[in-house]
Amino acid sequence: MMTQEPIIQMEHVKQYFEIRDSKGKKGKLKAVDDVTLTVKKGETFGIVGESGCGKSTLGKTMLNLGAITDGTIIIDGQDVSAFKNRKEKVAFGSKVQLVFQDPSACLNPRNKIRGILAEPFQIHHKKDMTKDEIESEIDRLLTMVGLAPEYKNRYPHEMSGGQKQRIGIARALALKPDIIICDEPVSALDVSIQAQVINLLVELQEQMNLTYFFISHDLGVVYHLCDRIAVMYLGNIVELANRDALYNDTLHPYTKALISAAPTIDKEKIDRIVLTGDVPSPANPPKGCKFHTRCPFAMEKCKTDIPELLEVKDNHFVACHLHNKEE
Ligand code: SF4
DSSP, X not given: OXXXXXXXXXXXXXXXXXEEOTTOOEEEEEEEEEEXXXXXXXXXXXXXXXXXXXXHHHHHTTTSTTOOSEEEEXXXXXXXXXXXXXXXXXXXXXXXXXXXXXXXXXXXXXXXXXXXXXXXXXXXXXXXXXXXXXXXXXXXXXXXXXXXXXGGGSOGGGSOHHHHHHHHHHHHHXXXXXXXXXXXXXXXXXXXXXXXXXXXXXXXXXXXXXXXXXXXXXXXXXXHHOSEEEEEETTEEEEEEEXXXXXXXXXXXXXXXXXXXXXXXXXXXXXXXXXXXXXXXTTSOOSSSTTTTTOTTOOGGGGTOOOOOEEEETTEEEOOGGGOTTO
16 A cells, blocks of 8 residues: 655666767766656556656666666665665665566576576575475465466476566565566566556555556556656656646646557547657757657757756646746
8 A cells, every 4th residue: 555655765866878889989878867756655656758768777776776877766764876785785685676578588498487486585595494485485476476386397488478477576576575666567468468467466566565666668557557657758757746647637748749649548638749750869868858859849948958847736747848937
């Protein structure tokens, strides 16, 4: 159940990567560029945006303990961005787990499911768990994700996409985390299977009081699942609001464009915007409002002035000159 207690607090988080262009000239790719947000305990917090907007990198900053470019990340009261040594990271490591888009990425094809699910216990509880205890944990995890314990004798290639994603979820749950980063967890699955995996995530959240940081390009999925949603464009949050406010009182032109393009959402309440052009490169983003090259409402000042993310209605934040009353 969602509480008001913060579990993730990000302050001015930046994650830059060094890159070289085709001529060998050094540059910086600003994948996450000054993000501040708070996630509450038990909440499902959605992050949406097109591919390349920085949403996956933002999720992974919580796993890059001590290795972000700048800013602070506090998780459950601990400043994880200040971690220096391996011991601190390992002690903390089980609190946040990741469910991947492609479950095969975390399932060693040469390992049976038993071995895959035993691994977290072998790494973190090598000395204090017997083989039998690990075996019974594996059975418990399989049952939790709706698979019979006999599945532990199979190899990943003997399972369907949906079953593999259930194993990915079971593996993420093994060490009883508080937070799960779900990075496009259903986008590689058939539509009929997507609903089953989403329902499973909802059930597990209730049972284990989990907090989800749910990353997706699909506004339909995010709408059904999330309490609050942040929309990202080229490394920045451009709109952040409760789910209903984001869909029924959409403010940012980019959010309107994403909703216009989402096949499963009723668009009666918004002015449709069809986006043209690709997302500009985060290595060389436009000046001013980064969205001005694609925005149908762009004004002169949008080409030079960066809009600040401001709270313009109760708990509804937007970064757009159209909504800054002081300008
Ligand atoms: Fe469009 Fe200007 Fe608002 Fe950016 S600041 S979204 S360019 S109107």
